Amino acid sequence: MRKFLTSKSGFFSVIVLCFWIKTYIIYQVEFDLGVQNILQQFLLFFNPLNSALIFLGVALFAKGRKAGVWLLTIYTTLNALLYANVVFYRFNSDFITIPTLTQTSNFTSLGGSIADLVAWHDLFYIIDLILLFAFFVLTKAHWSTERLPIKKPLLVLASGAILFTVNLGLAEIDRPQLLKRTFDRNYIVKYLGAYNFMIYDAVQSFNSSKQRVLASSDDLTEVENYTKSKYAEPNPDYFGVAAGKNIIKIHLESFQSFLIDYKLNGEEVTPFINSLVHDSEQNFTYFDNFFHQTEQGKTADAELIMDNSLYGLPQGSAFVTKGNNTYQALPAILQQQQGYTNAVFHGDYKSFWNRDEIYKQFGIDEFYDASYYDMDDDKVIGYGLKDKPFFAESMPYLESLPQPFYAHMITLTHHHPYLIDDEDATIGPATTGDASVDRYFQTARYLDESLEQFFNDLKASGLYDDSVIFLYGDHYGVSTNHNRAMSELLGEEVTKLKSAELQRVPFLIKIPGIEGGGINHEYAGQMDVVPTLLHLLGIEARDYIQFGTDLFSEEHQDFVPFRNGDFMTERFSRVDGVYYDTQTKEVIEEPTEEMEELRENVMQELELSDRVLYGDLLRFYTPNQNWTPVDPKNYRYGQ
Structure with missing residues (x-):
C-alpha cells in the first residue's frame, strides 16, 4: 500500500478521491438542488467521479513528475471554478454560465457585494489543496521518470466516459429529455454535476451564437x-x-x-x-x-x-x-x-x-x-x-x-x-x-x-x-x-x-x-x-x-x-x-x-x-x- 501511495498511480487515486468527496460535500453544503428521491441522491454522489476521471485523467499523458504538476494544476483550476460557483450561488441561487463571464465589466461595482458573500468556513475548501501539494512534494522522488503506457490513461478516460454514459442514462430515467428540454440549470447540476454542466453550457452557448447566422424570416x-x-x-x-x-x-x-x-x-x-x-x-x-x-x-x-x-x-x-x-x-x-x-x-x-x-x-x-x-x-x-x-x-x-x-x-x-x-x-x-x-x-x-x-x-x-x-x-x-x-x-x-x-x-x-x-x-x-x-x-x-x-x-x-x-x-x-x-x-x-x-x-x-x-x-x-x-x-x- 505504501509503495502504491508513493507512486504516480497512487497520487492520481488520492487526488481523484479528494475531488470526488470534496465536490459532493460542496453540493450538499452550498447548493439547494432540490433532491427528491434516492436515485437523485445517488446521482449527486456519483456524478463527480466521471468528471474526475475525465478531467484529471488527461494529466496521466504527461511524462514522469510532470504528471503531478498537471494533476495539481487541473485540480486547482477545477476547484477555483467550483468555488466561483459557490460564491455566485450564494446570492443568485444559480450557476455561472459562459454568457455571465462576458459581463465582467460589471464586477468593478460588485466589490462589497462579493466580499459579503465570502464566508469564514471557506478556508476549509483549501485544506485539501495544501495537503495534496505537500503529499506531492514528499512522494515525487519515488515516481518513475517514464511516461505511463498509453493504454493506462486511455483506460482511465474510457472509464470516465462509460461512467458518464451510465450517469446520463440513469438521469434520463428520472428526468426524460434532460438535455433537450430544460431551462433550469439546477437540474443539470443535480443529475450530471457542476463540471459536466460547464461543458453543456459551452455547447449551448456555441449553438446560440450560430442561431443568428442561420435564422431567416x-x-x-x-x-x-x-x-x-x-x-x-x-x-x-x-x-x-x-x-x-x-x-x-x-x-x-x-x-x-x-x-x-x-x-x-x-x-x-x-x-x-x-x-x-x-x-x-x-x-x-x-x-x-x-x-x-x-x-x-x-x-x-x-x-x-x-x-x-x-x-x-x-x-x-x-x-x-x-x-x-x-x-x-x-x-x-x-x-x-x-x-x-x-x-x-x-x-x-x-x-x-x-x-x-x-x-x-x-x-x-x-x-x-x-x-x-x-x-x-x-x-x-x-x-x-x-x-x-x-x-x-x-x-x-x-x-x-x-x-x-x-x-x-x-x-x-x-x-x-x-x-x-x-x-x-x-x-x-x-x-x-x-x-x-x-x-x-x-x-x-x-x-x-x-x-x-x-x-x-x-x-x-x-x-x-x-x-x-x-x-x-x-x-x-x-x-x-x-x-x-x-x-x-x-x-x-x-x-x-x-x-x-x-x-x-x-x-x-x-x-x-x-x-x-x-x-x-x-x-x-x-x-x-x-x-x-x-x-x-x-x-x-x-x-x-x-x-x-x-x-x-x-x-x-x-x-x-x-x-x-x-x-x-x-x-x-x-x-x-x-x-x-x-x-x-x-x-x-x-x-x-x-x-x-x-x-x-x-x-x-x-x-x-x-x-x-x-x-x-x-x-x-x-x-x-x-x-x-x-x-x-x-x-x-x-x-
Missing part, C-alpha cells in the same frame, strides 16, 4: 402566430385614456412584495408605499399577485422585459450578449407613434450592464447616468448614488424634458448587500443573525422615504397630476440561501412553494382620469406591462411581437411563467417539477390534463421568446407601415 412565423393568438383585446374603458400623458416609471431595486405592510418590531417598514396601496385618494391600483420573471440578468432582465415583453435569456443577460440585436421596444414605439421623448435616470455609470449600447437599440433619447450627478463620497454607497440625492438631482433634468416624456427612474441603494450609513438608517435592523437579511429592511425603509420625497417634488413641479406613474420591483432581494432567516421573519417555513410565492414584486400604477382600483388580485408578471401601457395610450399591442397581455383586459392571460419553466396561477402552480394547489398549498399527486397542457404552453412560450433573441428575428418583422427601424447611430449619451 421563416423562423418568425410560429412566433408571430403564437403572440397573435395570445393577444388580449383592450378594455374599452381604459383604451387611450392616457394618450399623450407623461409616463414616469420607477424601478424598485430588489424589492419584494412581502415588505408591503410588513412590520418589524411593531413598526411599518415601508409606510409610504403602504399608503399608496391602501389610501384610495392616492388613486393607485396595486397588483398583489404580480411576479418578476427574471433570470441571470436580474435587473437587466427586468428592464428587457418591461420595455419589450420578451423573456430574458436562460443564460447570461441579453443586455450584454444581444446588445446589437434589433428591438422594437416601448420607448421607440412611443416616440414613433405619439412623439414621446425617452429618458433613463440612474446613479451608476452608463457602461454597467452595457446600457449605453443597448439603450440605443431601444430608441432611448437621453441617458442620465452617474456623470450627471454629484458623486461625492458622502452621497455614494454600494453600487452608486444614494436614492435620496438621486431623486433630488434628477428633478431638474426631468422638468427639462420635452413633453410628453417616458422617464425611467432606476433606484439602487436597496441592493445586496444592503449597505446603509448610520445617519440614513431610520429603522433598526432585523435580528436573525443573517447580516444581509437584517439590513434588507433598513435599505427598504430608505427607499420608501426616497419615494415620498420624490412624489412631493413631482407634485411641487406640476408633473404629478398629468402623468401615468407606476412602480415595480425588478427581482428578488433575498435569495433561497437565506431561507432560515426568512422563515424566522415570516413566522412560517419557507418551502419550495413559499419561495416561489415570495417572487412576488410590487406593481402599482396611477392613471390620470381613472380612479384607483385598489388591490387587484389578478395573477400577472412583468411581461404584461408593455401591452398594458400601449393600450392605455391608445396604441394597438397586436401590431408587435409581445408575450404578455393587457392587465386590464377581460381576456388577460392570468398564468405567470417563470424563466426556469415553472409557473403560477390562481388555482394551481408548478414549482421545481411538483404541482401544488395554490390555495391549499397541498401537493397535487396526479396532475390533470389542463396542468400538463399549461406546462407545455409555458415551455413553448419560453422557447419562442428565446428564438427571437438568439436569432435576432425582429430584424425580419415590420410592425406596421409607419414603423422605422431604430438606428443606434442616431443616439449619443454623455455630457
Whole structure:
C-alpha cells in the first residue's frame, strides 16, 4: 500500500478521491438542488467521479513528475471554478454560465457585494489543496521518470466516459429529455454535476451564437402566430385614456412584495408605499399577485422585459450578449407613434450592464447616468448614488424634458448587500443573525422615504397630476440561501412553494382620469406591462411581437411563467417539477390534463421568446407601415 501511495498511480487515486468527496460535500453544503428521491441522491454522489476521471485523467499523458504538476494544476483550476460557483450561488441561487463571464465589466461595482458573500468556513475548501501539494512534494522522488503506457490513461478516460454514459442514462430515467428540454440549470447540476454542466453550457452557448447566422424570416412565423393568438383585446374603458400623458416609471431595486405592510418590531417598514396601496385618494391600483420573471440578468432582465415583453435569456443577460440585436421596444414605439421623448435616470455609470449600447437599440433619447450627478463620497454607497440625492438631482433634468416624456427612474441603494450609513438608517435592523437579511429592511425603509420625497417634488413641479406613474420591483432581494432567516421573519417555513410565492414584486400604477382600483388580485408578471401601457395610450399591442397581455383586459392571460419553466396561477402552480394547489398549498399527486397542457404552453412560450433573441428575428418583422427601424447611430449619451 505504501509503495502504491508513493507512486504516480497512487497520487492520481488520492487526488481523484479528494475531488470526488470534496465536490459532493460542496453540493450538499452550498447548493439547494432540490433532491427528491434516492436515485437523485445517488446521482449527486456519483456524478463527480466521471468528471474526475475525465478531467484529471488527461494529466496521466504527461511524462514522469510532470504528471503531478498537471494533476495539481487541473485540480486547482477545477476547484477555483467550483468555488466561483459557490460564491455566485450564494446570492443568485444559480450557476455561472459562459454568457455571465462576458459581463465582467460589471464586477468593478460588485466589490462589497462579493466580499459579503465570502464566508469564514471557506478556508476549509483549501485544506485539501495544501495537503495534496505537500503529499506531492514528499512522494515525487519515488515516481518513475517514464511516461505511463498509453493504454493506462486511455483506460482511465474510457472509464470516465462509460461512467458518464451510465450517469446520463440513469438521469434520463428520472428526468426524460434532460438535455433537450430544460431551462433550469439546477437540474443539470443535480443529475450530471457542476463540471459536466460547464461543458453543456459551452455547447449551448456555441449553438446560440450560430442561431443568428442561420435564422431567416421563416423562423418568425410560429412566433408571430403564437403572440397573435395570445393577444388580449383592450378594455374599452381604459383604451387611450392616457394618450399623450407623461409616463414616469420607477424601478424598485430588489424589492419584494412581502415588505408591503410588513412590520418589524411593531413598526411599518415601508409606510409610504403602504399608503399608496391602501389610501384610495392616492388613486393607485396595486397588483398583489404580480411576479418578476427574471433570470441571470436580474435587473437587466427586468428592464428587457418591461420595455419589450420578451423573456430574458436562460443564460447570461441579453443586455450584454444581444446588445446589437434589433428591438422594437416601448420607448421607440412611443416616440414613433405619439412623439414621446425617452429618458433613463440612474446613479451608476452608463457602461454597467452595457446600457449605453443597448439603450440605443431601444430608441432611448437621453441617458442620465452617474456623470450627471454629484458623486461625492458622502452621497455614494454600494453600487452608486444614494436614492435620496438621486431623486433630488434628477428633478431638474426631468422638468427639462420635452413633453410628453417616458422617464425611467432606476433606484439602487436597496441592493445586496444592503449597505446603509448610520445617519440614513431610520429603522433598526432585523435580528436573525443573517447580516444581509437584517439590513434588507433598513435599505427598504430608505427607499420608501426616497419615494415620498420624490412624489412631493413631482407634485411641487406640476408633473404629478398629468402623468401615468407606476412602480415595480425588478427581482428578488433575498435569495433561497437565506431561507432560515426568512422563515424566522415570516413566522412560517419557507418551502419550495413559499419561495416561489415570495417572487412576488410590487406593481402599482396611477392613471390620470381613472380612479384607483385598489388591490387587484389578478395573477400577472412583468411581461404584461408593455401591452398594458400601449393600450392605455391608445396604441394597438397586436401590431408587435409581445408575450404578455393587457392587465386590464377581460381576456388577460392570468398564468405567470417563470424563466426556469415553472409557473403560477390562481388555482394551481408548478414549482421545481411538483404541482401544488395554490390555495391549499397541498401537493397535487396526479396532475390533470389542463396542468400538463399549461406546462407545455409555458415551455413553448419560453422557447419562442428565446428564438427571437438568439436569432435576432425582429430584424425580419415590420410592425406596421409607419414603423422605422431604430438606428443606434442616431443616439449619443454623455455630457
